Amino acid sequence: MKELFRDKSRDKLAQNLNSLGIRADLAERGRAEEKVENSWYQRSLGIIDIRDGLVSWINILKEDGSGKSPPLWWVILGIPDERPLSKHQAVDIKTIRRKAFPLFGKVVDVTWRGKDHHTGLAAVLSNDEAVRNLAKKIGNLVIHSYAKEFQGWTLQVDRRFEPTNQDWASIQKIADYILSSARVY
DSSP, X not given: OHHHHSOOHHHHHHHHHHHTTOOEEEOOTTOGGGGTTOOTTOXXXXXXXXXXXXXXXXXXXXXXXXXXXXXXXXXXXXXXXXXXXXXXXXXXXXXXXXXXXXXXXXXXXXEEEEEOTTSOHHHHHHTOHHHHHHHHHHOOEEEEEESSXXXXXXXXXXXXXXXXXXXXXXXXXXXXXXXXXXXXX
16 A cells, blocks of 8 residues: 555656666665755655766655645756865855746756856856756756765756656766866865
């Protein structure tokens, strides 16, 4: 009975990735990565391990809905980085989506802003057409660097999505930009 009501967003994303030829496996529950980006009001639906590419795991977070608000999901993509990263100067950049008409208009442009601590990521990502198209299509994106919970970076999407091969290529491109950026000390 419990299985009937369980949120299957993680299962659907893993199936979607496998259908694209990306080897994705559902991981056992309780892994440390489930706590990355997880706030008190969210719960993790579990980790998806990615065997190939620069993104090594995906976590889906959910905030349950109430009578006045619908449920919300976040997709967190983990990008491990062996380089030493600063614990005091964390990179924190996000997309700013400009719309044709404020609030509910069509997204016409995307730029990246925030604290990139001289890595150059905000400028590089803002100038890449494929990355801008990805943000227009799937939603707001946020990049954080981590040196405590795990060694690496996260790319956060503010909603569930079903990536296409083109979307996944753009995600890998973002991960490549991150890993080739200047080090943050």
